[in-house]
Amino acid sequence: MNPEIEWPSWPTLYTPSLSSTPPLLTLNTQAGRKSVEPGTSFTMYVCGITPYDATHLGHAATYLTFDLINRYQCASGSKVSFVENITDIDEPLLERAARDDVDWQSLAASQVDLFRSDMTALHILPPAHYVPATGVMGLIDDAITQMDRNGFVYRVESDLYFDIESFIPQLPISLDDALSIFAERGGDPARPGKRHPLDPVLWWANKNDEPGWESSHGYGRPGWHIECSVIALRYLIGQDFLTGNDQEFSIDLQGGGSDLIFPHHFMSGAQAQALLGRPFARHYVHAGMVGLDGEKMSKSRGNLVFVSKIISAGVDPMIIRFALLQDHYQSDRMWSDESLHKASEAVSIIRSALSREFVSPTEGLISEIITSLSQNLDTPAALAKLRIWAERVDDVPTQQGAGELSRTLDALLGLAL
Numbered sequence: 003m004n005p006e007i008e009w010p011s012w013p014t015l016y017t018p019s020l021s022s023t024p025p026l027l028t029l030n031t032q033a034g035r036k037s038v039e040p041g042t043s044f045t046m047y048v049c050g051i052t053p054y055d056a057t058h059l060g061h062a063a064t065y066l067t068f069d070l071i072n073r074y075q076c077a078s079g080s081k082v083s084f085v086e087n088i089t090d091i092d093e094p095l096l097e098r099a100a101r102d103d104v105d106w107q108s109l110a111a112s113q114v115d116l117f118r119s120d121m122t123a124l125h126i127l128p129p130a131h132y133v134p135a136t137g138v139m140g141l142i143d144d145a146i147t148q149m150d151r152n153g154f155v156y157r158v159e160s161d162l163y164f165d166i167e168s169f170i171p172q173l174p175i176s177l178d179d180a181l182s183i184f185a186e187r188g189g190d191p192a193r194p195g196k197r198h199p200l201d202p203v204l205w206w207a208n209k210n211d212e213p214g215w216e217s218s219h220g221y222g223r224p225g226w227h228i229e230c231s232v233i234a235l236r237y238l239i240g241q242d243f244l245t246g247n248d249q250e251f252s253i254d255l256q257g258g259g260s261d262l263i264f265p266h267h268f269m270s271g272a273q274a275q276a277l278l279g280r281p282f283a284r285h286y287v288h289a290g291m292v293g294l295d296g297e298k299m300s301k302s303r304g305n306l307v308f309v310s311k312i313i314s315a316g317v318d319p320m321i322i323r324f325a326l327l328q329d330h331y332q333s334d335r336m337w338s339d340e341s342l343h344k345a346s347e348a349v350s351i352i353r354s355a356l357s358r359e360f361v362s363p364t365e366g367l368i369s370e371i372i373t374s375l376s377q378n379l380d381t382p383a384a385l386a387k388l389r390i391w392a393e394r395v396d397d398v399p400t401q402q403g404a405g406e407l408s409r410t411l412d413a414l415l416g417l418a419l
Contacts, residue, residue, distance in 0.1 A: 006236075007137030009088065011128035012118040018413050020077040022369075024376045028071070029332060031263055031286040032174065035378065038071070038255070038285060040078035045085075046071065047234040047283075048129075049258040049266065052089040053113035054098040057120040058306040059326070059337055060292045060299055064259045066323065067289040067331040069126045069416055070379050071255065076127075077413050085237045086129040087230055088114060090136050091223055093188065096212060106213065110134075120309040123319040125416040131237045135229035136215075138236065141244075142224045143217040145232050145277060146204050148244050154276045158195040160207030162219055164228075166200050169272040175264055184265050188226060202269045204228050227269035231282070235274055243277070256283040260334075263288055290334040299337070307337060320417060321345045327381040327415065348389055353419050355392035356408055360399040364407040367391045375414055384415070 023040070030036040038044075048068045051061060068084075075082050089095075090110045099106035121128070135142075146162060149155050154165050173180055181191050184200055191199035203225035208214035214221045235243040238253045256267060267286060274282035291298070294305045313319055325345035329335040355361065367387060374384040388411070411417045 006141065007134065009114065009132050009134055009137070010118075011086075011130075011132040012122045012126075014128055015125060017073055017076045017127065018409060019079055020372070020410065020413060023074065023078040023372055026071065026074050026078070026376055027378050028285065028287050029378055031288050036285060038075070040075060040080050042081060043083065044075045044080040044255075045083045045238040045253040046075075046255040046257065047230070047238060047253055048084070048086050048256075049230055049262055050086040050088045050132075051113070051117055052092050052094050053110040053117065054095040055306070056113060056308045056310055057117050058292075058299065058308050060259065060306075061117075062120070062124060062309050062322070063292050063326050063331070063335075064257075064289040065121065065126050066124065066326050066416075067287070067379070068255075068257045070331070070375070070381070070414075071257070071287070072127050073414055073416060074375060074379075083238055084127070084129045085131045085133065085234060087233045088132065088134040089226065089229065090114075090134040091213060092135075092226060116310055120313075123313055124309065124323050125319070125418060127416075131233075133233045133237065135224065135233075138229065138232055139215045139217070139224070141232045141236055142205075142228055143219065144244055145228065145235075145273075146217075146219055149204070149273065149276050152276055154273075155204060156197060158193065160220060160222075161203055162205040163196060163201045164204050164225075164269070164273055164276070165197055166202065166269070166272060167198050169268075169275070170198070170200070172268070172272070173264070174268060180264055187261075187265060189265060200265075202227050202265065204273075227266055228273055230266070230270040231274040231277065234270075234282070235277065239278070252278075252281050253283045255285040255287060257287045258289070260288040260290055260332075289331050290329075293334065293336045295336065295338050312342075317342060318346075318349070320419060321349050323416060324349050324385070327385060327417075330382055331379050348385070349419065352388060352392045355395040356404045356419055358395060358399075359403065361395050361401055361404045362391065362398045363401050364391070364404055368407060368410050371410060371414065381415070 026038040027035055028038055072082050072084055096106055099109045155162055185191050205219045205222055207220055207222045214223055271282040293299050299305055325341045370387050371384045374380040
């Protein structure tokens with residue numbers, strides 16, 4: 003088996019525990035609103051970037067969402083095991099490397115470095131394991147072999163496919179919509195020889211001098227979905243997940259942007275279930291999309307707004323974070339210069355209030371912020387209450403300093419103000 007490789011993540015931050023935090027209620031994409039009970043441990047897998055370009059605001063909004071969940075669970079006393087992947091071998095990366103006539107590995111490394119810098123600036127807590135797809139090729143090989151034994155693998159010419167038929171009743175959308183989206187997002191529903199149009203590829207045979215790896219299935223590279231199944235199971239279920247692991251549990255949370263609901267999370271969850279014989283995750287949580295000035299933000303439109311460029315223009319990263327928290331994580335929202343302006347104004351008022359020697363009481367506000375966050379991460383409500391307190395800080399200035407409130411904002415919202 004090829005050796006496993008992890009990449010360094012980014013510096014961690016101290017997150018204090020808080021008392022009396024109620025269970026977190028989130029909108030579980032598969033089952034409606036559901037309580038995420040605090041416990042001694044909490045396992046969370048979040049899909050990472052394909053490093054062909056810099057961190058844009060859509061990325062930032064997604065990783066901020068799961069940072070809030072991470073922080074809330076930590077504050078509730080759970081030991082969070084957070085794993086994130088890097089899709090460092092995929093068509094978009096190879097296409098940009100060819101377009102720019104650069105080495106694909108150098109391109110990936112440069113964009114991951116920039117991503118780390120952006121995550122550090124935005125106070126996103128780092129994963130315990132930050133794992134590239136290229137770092138688990140041996141495990142992917144073994145997982146495909148196990149799925150083949152379990153009856154889920156077949157060959158079309160030199161490529162291997164996953165038989166999705168038994169999981170079709172779990173589709174989160176209609177079959178017609180699934181077929182349309184699958185074709186738009188890298189699937190090949192019309193390929194002759196497939197058993198079902200939605201069957202995803204597990205292993206591509208090498209072609210066109212693309213990068214490849216030796217495996218028991220031939221020289222080539224993995225499909226998109228299998229990498230997340232394998233990385234999540236290896237680092238959250240255990241090293242022996244392929245050899246009869248007796249820990250009969252699923253991971254607690256699978257997360258990402260709403261564009262991953264289908265096909266990626268459906269497919270990776272099905273493949274993990276084909277390996278484990280049980281559901282992959284208890285909770286599926288998804289963040290909304292970010293647009294720009296009334297239009298969808300996308301690479302093809304050329305209207306991506308990059309975090310690093312906003313920061314290099316002199317904007318405080320805490321203002322960017324505050325701006326993204328002004329909208330609910332589930333909502334599709336629009337970004338504009340006005341978003342930053344409003345956030346900058348609010349941060350200025352709140353910082354001024356927090357810096358005063360005497361302030362109005364904060365105990366009730368802290369309780370309200372915690373309650374808002376426990377109700378499906380209602381950050382707009384939490385920030386609105388904070389703004390009201392800041393604007394009325396002189397009403398009854400009976401409490402010395404706002405240290406406890408500052409610690410709460412840092413611990414739960416990641417706002418170091």
